[in-house]
Amino acid sequence: MTLYTPSEILIEQGEENAPVVQRALERLPEVPVHLVDKDWERQLSARDDVDRFATGKRRWLFTRQRSTFLEHCPAGTPGLVCCNYLVVSLISNCPMDCSYCFLQEYLANNPTLKIFTNVDDLLREVATVVDRQPWRQFRIGTGELSDSLALDPVLSFSTDLVPFFAARKNALLELKTKSDCVGGLLALEPKDRVVVSWSLTPPEITDTEEHGTASFSARLEAAQRVQAAGYKLGFHFDPLIEFPGWEAGYRDTVLQLFSAVDPSRVAWVSLGSLRLTPALRATMRRRFPHTRLLSGEQVPCADGKWRTFQALRVKMYRALTSWLKGVAPQVPLYMCMETAPVWEKVFGRAPTCDKEVARTLTAANLGNYGRGSDSS
Numbered sequence: 261m262t263l264y265t266p267s268e269i270l271i272e273q274g275e276e277n278a279p280v281v282q283r284a285l286e287r288l289p290e291v292p293v294h295l296v297d298k299d300w301e302r303q304l305s306a307r308d309d310v311d312r313f314a315t316g317k318r319r320w321l322f323t324r325q326r327s328t329f330l331e332h333c334p335a336g337t338p339g340l341v342c343c344n345y346l347v348v349s350l351i352s353n354c355p356m357d358c359s360y361c362f363l364q365e366y367l368a369n370n371p372t373l374k375i376f377t378n379v380d381d382l383l384r385e386v387a388t389v390v391d392r393q394p395w396r397q398f399r400i401g402t403g404e405l406s407d408s409l410a411l412d413p414v415l416s417f418s419t420d421l422v423p424f425f426a427a428r429k430n431a432l433l434e435l436k437t438k439s440d441c442v443g444g445l446l447a448l449e450p451k452d453r454v455v456v457s458w459s460l461t462p463p464e465i466t467d468t469e470e471h472g473t474a475s476f477s478a479r480l481e482a483a484q485r486v487q488a489a490g491y492k493l494g495f496h497f498d499p500l501i502e503f504p505g506w507e508a509g510y511r512d513t514v515l516q517l518f519s520a521v522d523p524s525r526v527a528w529v530s531l532g533s534l535r536l537t538p539a540l541r542a543t544m545r546r547r548f549p550h551t552r553l554l555s556g557e558q559v560p561c562a563d564g565k566w567r568t569f570q571a572l573r574v575k576m577y578r579a580l581t582s583w584l585k586g587v588a589p590q591v592p593l594y595m596c597m598e599t600a601p602v603w604e605k606v607f608g609r610a611p612t613c614d615k616e617v618a619r620t621l622t623a624a625n626l627g628n629y630g631r632g633s634d635s636s
């Protein structure tokens with residue numbers, strides 16, 4: 261298992277005694293620690309970093325989240341089929357460094373990896389929304405602005421989140437990762453309310469484009485361990501990447517995956533195309549000059565992102581769908597950030613409303629708990 265460590269730890273004044281800070285200091289005794297005031301952003305801006313984004317990944321700042329935690333997933337963009345997913349972020353920035361990661365644009369000038377100390381506020385906020393609407397079913401994930409588990413060996417946020425969601429009948433927590441840092445999950449009791457999910461690419465892409473992540477075989481082994489411990493699993497073939505030999509690569513990946521895990525305990529599998537903005541493409545060219553992801557043909561789409569041209573992405577979606585249905589016919593499949601016409605071409609029909617995908621995914625995993633007049 262990889263242990264991701266910082267080059268320095270910054271603690272905002274007043275947060276020294278937060279439990280997550282104490283855990284990190286105890287587990288990383290050799291890392292230099294500095295106390296900073298609330299004006300830390302200005303202090304750090306004065307430092308002249310050659311690659312501020314890369315440096316920031318290893319400079320951990322413990323601070324408070326001063327706005328709300330719970331947000332709608334940004335994939336809910338007009339014109340795209342939405343799956344009504346909610347996100348909460350206890351960490352902003354990621355210790356890994358995938359060449360295609362949107363954080364390179366979203367957090368371009370961010371000098372730190374932020375860790376929010378006020379976990380209680382997050383839990384209170386989620387409880388207010390989930391418990392006050394028992395007729396609704398929720399899917400909530402932590403993997404939007406960071407990897408959900410890579411820092412868990414140090415921070416142990418899973419010990420706050422898993423019991424909280426295990427105690428709720430109408431909500432699922434998704435922990436999305438490219439790591440194999442699952443040790444902290446094994447002693448917890450998820451009670452079918454926690455889905456641990458992995459983004460997967462064929463090993464030739466994992467090894468060359470997903471820098472600092474766990475290997476494909478390490479991810480599979482980690483998935484087997486959490487499945488044996490009672491967790492549901494999820495998998496995301498997102499981004500789907502075209503490369504010479506992609507068909508054999510993805511087919512083998514699907515076959516290996518479902519020969520390693522029990523499909524009846526897989527909550528969902530998603531598919532998504534590689535999507536890049538012009539600014540992200542420029543950053544990738546600068547930071548990863550040898551990436552092969554910029555050589556494929558992409559076309560601009562209505563949401564401002566560039567995607568693999570439609571005929572090829574439909575071909576890729578159909579191929580993945582047929583291999584997945586061949587080995588795991590009962591597992592719910594959906595697409596992320598795709599239009600209704602593409603859904604029709606791949607699945608034969610598009611969802612009738614923006615609540616349908618959410619209903620399918622929650623009902624398959626929560627049954628009738630909390631089912632009422634509205635499930636999104």
Ligand code: SF4
Binds near residue numbers: 355358360361362406
């Ligand atoms: S694991 Fe996810 S968040 Fe982390 S660098 Fe890769 S794409 Fe970005």
